[in-house]
Amino acid sequence: MLEESTPLIGCAGWSIASAQKASFPLAGSHLERYGAVLPAVEINSSFYRSHRPETYQRWGDSVPENFRFSVKVPRTITHHQRLQNVAPLIEGFVQEVHELGNKLGCLLVQLPPSLRFDPPTVHAFFANLTQQTSAPVVCEARHRSWFMPAANQLLQEFGISQVIADPPVAPCEELFTGAKTVYVRLHGSPEMYHSAYSEEYLSQLENELRQYQAQGKTAWCIFDNTASGAAMPNALSLLARFKRKNAADVKVRA
Template identity: 55%
Template sequence: MHTHYIGTAGWSISSAAASRFPLDGSHLQRYACVLPCVEINSAFYRPHQPATYARWAASTPEHFRFSVKLPRSITHERRLRDGEAELDRFAGEVLQLGNKLGCVLVQLPPSLRFEADVAAQFFQVLRQRFDGMLACEARHPSWFETDATELLVQQTITRVRADPPAGQPGPHVPTTEAAYVRLHGSPRIYYSDYPAAYLAALANELAARAPVNSWCIFDNTAAGAALCNALDLQARITA
C-alpha cells in the first residue's frame, strides 16, 4: 500500500516525459503504470457521468488512487451554503471510483472568509457523504486563524499546503496527520519548473512522514513541467 501519493493535476503525458511511460493503452492507463495517483481537476468545472468514473477506476491498477476536486458550483457559486443537492449529485458520480477514491479536494475562492457556522455545517454535510480523506485549500487569511484551524482539526479535514501559499500569513500549520501538498509552480504559477534542490528537500520531508499518507500533486501543467517534477520526486523518495 502506498503512503506517498505523487502525481499531477490531470493525466496528460507531455512529449518531454513520454519515453518514461508505456506506449500502449489510454493516457490514463499509461500514466497509472508509472505514478500512483492523479487529481481530477476537471470535476471542478463540469460533471462527469458515473459510468465515466467507473471506467477510470476499472482502467487503473488496484493500488491507484484518485483525488477529485469539488465542483465550483458548491465552493465558488454557493460559497459552501445550501449545496446538498449538488453534493448528492457529485457523490453519486465519484463514488463509482470505489476504493480508488483517495481524497476529495475542496478549493475555496480567495474572497471567501471563514465563517465558523457555515464551515462547520458544510464539512458535516460533506463528511456524511465521504468517509475518506478530505482536504481543504483555503485562500483567504481568515482560514488560517486559530478558530479555523481548530474546526479543521475537529472535523479531520487536512489543510492543503500550497505553493505559492495564497492567503497564508505564516508557516504551514497542519490539521491532520496526513499531508496534501499542491505545487502550482513558482515564481510563475502553473508554468515554473521546480528545481532539483527543492524536490530533494521535499523528498526528504515526505520520506520522514512514512507511514502516514502524503499526497503531492503538481499543478504546474501549463508548459508540461508537472509530469517531469512528479517523476523526479517519486524517484528521489523510492531511491
Template identity: 55%
Template sequence: MHTVYIGTAGWSISSAAASHFPLDGSHLQRYAQVLDCVEINSSFYRPHQGATYARWADSVPAHFRFSVKLPRSITHERRLRDGEAELDRFASEVGELGNKLGCVLVQLPPSLRFEADVAFDFLTALRQRFDGMLACEARHPSWFEQGATELLTMQRITRVRADPPAGQPGPHVPTTDIAYVRLHGSPRIYYSDYPADYLATLAAELHASAQTDSWCIFDNTAAGAALFNALDLQARMT
C-alpha cells in the first residue's frame, strides 16, 4: 500500500496546538505520535552531529520518516560546484537516521540558473550517496525547461510541487511517480493559512495518487498555521 506522509517544517508544538498532541515526552516524541513525517530545515543552516540524528531516529515510531534539507553551503554558497567533501560529511551525518531517512530535499536559490554540466555532476554525486528518495525545489525558470526535466527524471529526483510556485512558468511537470508537495503559505509566504476548500482539493488529489507514496509538508510555520493545516489534511485523508 502507498503512504501519504503529512507533516510540517520542524516539530515545534505551539501552545495553541498542544491539545492535539500527547502531554509527555519531547516535542519530537509528542509530534511523532500524531504526524508521520517531518522536514528538518535546520540542517540547511548548520550541520548536526551523527549522534543527534541517531537520537532523533530513536525518538520516533518505526513508521516515522524524516526529510532532511541539504546544507546551503552546497546549494547557495558553492552553487552546486565542488561540494563533494561537504556531501560526504552530510551523508555520513544523516546516515545515522537509518531507514527513517525518507528523503533528502534540495532547495536551490532563485538566482541559480540550470547549467547542464554543473547540474549533471552535482546530481550524479548526490545520487551516488543517496539511493533513496531525493527531491529538488528549484526556483529559477530554467530548471523547468526540457533539459532539466530530463536530467531530474534520469536521476530519479522528484521535482517539488511548491506553493507559491517560484520560477515555475506553467503547470507542474512531475519527474518521478512520487509527489513532494511543499506549501509555504499563500498569499503571504510562511504566514498564510490554507483554507478548507484548498485542503479538500489537495486531499482529493493525494487520494487520486493512491498507486505511489507522496509527501506533503506545510512550511507556513511563522504564525502557527502549519500544524493545524497538517492535522486538517490528515483528517481528510482518513
C-alpha cells in the first residue's frame, strides 16, 4: 500500500519493458501490473483520440483505490481549435474521463509552442473547463508570453498551476505554484524524450517534491522520457527513494 507521504510518481503511459518486468507482478494486464507498483500514470492517448466512457471505467477498476490518473486534454481542443469555440468538445471529454471516478486525479492542458497568451480566450476556456469538472487542472504552456504576471494572475483566479517542465520554457521561479496541485513533467534532458535523469538529479528532485508536500500540496511527478525506455527506471528509482525514507521514519518512530 502506498504511504500518504509518497508523491504521485509515474510515467506517460503504462507499458512495461522487458528490462523492468521483474519489478512488477507477472499476472494481470499491463495496467494492473503497473498499478500494483506505481501510484499514478498520465494518459497521453486521450490527446490523440477519444476513448469510450466504459474504457475509462475499466481502467479505473483495474487499479488500487489510492491510484490516480492524469488525463491529457485532446489536441482538438488545445492545438486544432487553440482553446476557441470548444464548449461541446470540453463537455464530451469531461463526460468520458469522469468515468474514472475518484481515481481521476488531474487534467493536463498542454498547449502548442505557438499559442500566445490571450486573456479573453484563456479566461473563457478555463472558466468553461473548471465549471464542468472539479478535478484539478494543470497547464503546460510552451510560449514565453504565458510566463508573465498577467498569465499567472489569471491562472491563479481558477486555481490552476503551470506544469514545472524539464526542459523549462521559463525559469521555475516564474511559474505559479500557488494552487493545491504541483505537477512536475520531465521530458528528458539534454535529449528530449530520450535522455535518462541521473541519480544526482533524482536526489534533488526528491527534496523538491518533499518541500511541495510540506506546503500541503499534492505533488505529481511524471516521467515523459519514454522514447528510449528511460522513464520507467527513473520513476522506479524515485519511488524507491521515498519508500526507503518512509521505512526509515517508521523504524525511528518504533
